[in-house]
Amino acid sequence: MDYDRMKKSLVAVGVIVALGVVWTGSAWYTGKQLEGRMAEMISNANAQLKKASPEAGLTLGYQDYKRGLFHSTMQLVIKPTDGMTSAILKPDQSIVFNETIDHGPFPFAQLKKFNLLPSMASVHTTLVNNPTTKPLFDIAKSQSFIDAQTRIGYTGDTSSDIALLPLNYENGEQKVAFSGGQFNADVDGQGDKIAISGEAESGLVNTVNEYGQHVQMTFNGIKTDGSSARSEFIERIGSQKASIEKLAISIEGKEMAVLEGLVINAKSELQDDKKHLSGQIDYNLNSLKVQNKDIGSGKLTLKIGNLDGAAVSEFSQKYNAESQKLLADPAFAQNPEAYQQQIVELFAANLPLLLKGDPVITVAPLSWKNAKGESTFNLSLFLKDPATATGEATTPEDQLNRVVKSLDSKLVIPVDMATELMTQVAQLEGYQPAEAAKLADQQIKGLAAMGQMFRVTTMENNNVVSSLQYSNSQVTLNGQKMPLSDLLGMFGMPGTGAPEAAPAPELETPAVPAVPAVPQQ
Numbered sequence: 001m002d003y004d005r006m007k008k009s010l011v012a013v014g015v016i017v018a019l020g021v022v023w024t025g026s027a028w029y030t031g032k033q034l035e036g037r038m039a040e041m042i043s044n045a046n047a048q049l050k051k052a053s054p055e056a057g058l059t060l061g062y063q064d065y066k067r068g069l070f071h072s073t074m075q076l077v078i079k080p081t082d083g084m085t086s087a088i089l090k091p092d093q094s095i096v097f098n099e100t101i102d103h104g105p106f107p108f109a110q111l112k113k114f115n116l117l118p119s120m121a122s123v124h125t126t127l128v129n130n131p132t133t134k135p136l137f138d139i140a141k142s143q144s145f146i147d148a149q150t151r152i153g154y155t156g157d158t159s160s161d162i163a164l165l166p167l168n169y170e171n172g173e174q175k176v177a178f179s180g181g182q183f184n185a186d187v188d189g190q191g192d193k194i195a196i197s198g199e200a201e202s203g204l205v206n207t208v209n210e211y212g213q214h215v216q217m218t219f220n221g222i223k224t225d226g227s228s229a230r231s232e233f234i235e236r237i238g239s240q241k242a243s244i245e246k247l248a249i250s251i252e253g254k255e256m257a258v259l260e261g262l263v264i265n266a267k268s269e270l271q272d273d274k275k276h277l278s279g280q281i282d283y284n285l286n287s288l289k290v291q292n293k294d295i296g297s298g299k300l301t302l303k304i305g306n307l308d309g310a311a312v313s314e315f316s317q318k319y320n321a322e323s324q325k326l327l328a329d330p331a332f333a334q335n336p337e338a339y340q341q342q343i344v345e346l347f348a349a350n351l352p353l354l355l356k357g358d359p360v361i362t363v364a365p366l367s368w369k370n371a372k373g374e375s376t377f378n379l380s381l382f383l384k385d386p387a388t389a390t391g392e393a394t395t396p397e398d399q400l401n402r403v404v405k406s407l408d409s410k411l412v413i414p415v416d417m418a419t420e421l422m423t424q425v426a427q428l429e430g431y432q433p434a435e436a437a438k439l440a441d442q443q444i445k446g447l448a449a450m451g452q453m454f455r456v457t458t459m460e461n462n463n464v465v466s467s468l469q470y471s472n473s474q475v476t477l478n479g480q481k482m483p484l485s486d487l488l489g490m491f492g493m494p495g496t497g498a499p500e501a502a503p504a505p506e507l508e509t510p511a512v513p514a515v516p517a518v519p520q521q
Contacts, residue, residue, distance in 0.1 A: 261286025
């Protein structure tokens with residue numbers, strides 16, 4: 001070997017050695033840095049868990065941290081919070097995850113996926129088989145149901161690929177099958193921004209209910225996608241979409257109900273003034289079949305705007321603090337019904353806080369559609385802060401005016417659509433098609449006549465219609481103006497008087513017919 005070639009070889013060896021030293025030193029440094037930040041990361045996670053879901057009564061911790069040169073290991077532990085009753089775990093239960101940590105700047109696990117971006121660590125997470133999680137291991141063939149790989153950046157941001165393993169379990173008449181699923185979660189270093197997406201292809205559960213009947217539930221095509229950011233007023237604002245292609249339930253081999261194309265889309269955001277919040281949730285169902293009868297499809301769009309951010313924050317703090325006290329009270333831990341009652345009373349007591357921004361609620365629309373038409377309900381409700389009212393509320397008008405600025409609503413039910421729906425319902429009850437159609441026609445005409453008799457509804461183009469507006473103590477019901485007391489009197493509520501019922505309109509069936517007994521099947 002000549003001198004030049006030897007020189008080049010020595011240089012190459014020197015470069016390799018230098019790279020090895022740098023790699024080793026970097027791995028040692030990032031491992032130590034990660035260990036130093038672990039307590040802070042766990043503390044932040046618990047603060048967020050307590051704030052976002054105090055009723056869970058859970059605390060996250062870690063144990064058995066062992067740092068090596070290139071790898072470290074530890075366990076994450078989820079257990080009930082001391083002094084609180086967990087809604088998920090009993091005092092002696094815990095969920096434990098094994099964490100295998102490859103140190104940066106280029107973790108081996110990350111290089112396997114050809115990800116060449118420098119990072120502090122790559123963490124492999126699996127579930128530990130203990131008395132709490134043993135049933136899950138039993139149906140997952142003794143494997144960890146959860147297998148996650150998380151990349152931790154030097155800024156603290158994380159990106160996780162989470163795999164839910166397939167399940168296939170049978171024990172007598174019990175059966176569970178699951179295709180598995182893939183989910184992704186990205187979180188920035190401060191925990192301010194979170195993005196979650198993923199899907200699961202299919203699943204099946206066979207069981208026997210309390211009546212000894214064989215029940216089967218199946219689903220196909222579950223998906224979710226969304227992101228959120230921390231807000232100074234509420235825990236998070238953002239959007240999340242969830243959908244399921246098909247959900248079916250059968251009993252004793254007979255299909256009872258099938259839902260197709262169910263989509264839920266929710267979002268919340270700050271308004272332009274950065275002081276108020278708004279939110280919207282959309283529901284859409286493409287098809288509902290009950291015992292092979294096409295019941296129809298439905299949708300709902302519910303919006304709420306102009307929520308005062310500071311008031312919402314105060315409401316959240318008070319509600320969370322008081323609910324945690326209830327969870328810590330042994331008396332309520334042993335009495336779920338009393339706990340629920342206290343929660344409702346707690347919400348009602350703090351509800352005036354949510355009215356501080358003069359919020360607006362709209363339903364546009366709530367609808368149900370079948371082959372014969374579509375029924376719709378629309379609502380626009382402008383509320384106001386009762387704390388701004390003056391004087392004493394001595395009448396129903398005074399009481400309502402303290403919280404309601406205006407209301408505008410309208411209900412439209414096509415007669416043919418309603419008749420078709422009631423025909424399907426009657427057939428489900430055991431009536432033959434011709435008999436069910438006749439009964440449904442009588443019922444809808446009778447109800448329409450009753451609505452007109454009490455001036456609650458009118459007939460327009462073969463539609464049953466009801467509209468109600470309210471503002472400044474003045475009510476307009478189906479185009480007729482009246483004081484609020486008259487409206488209350490129509491329904492037997494306290495008021496200053498009740499108007500006489502209008503004469504019944506002349507329809508084919510002026511009264512509600514008696515409903516015959518359901519025939520034996």
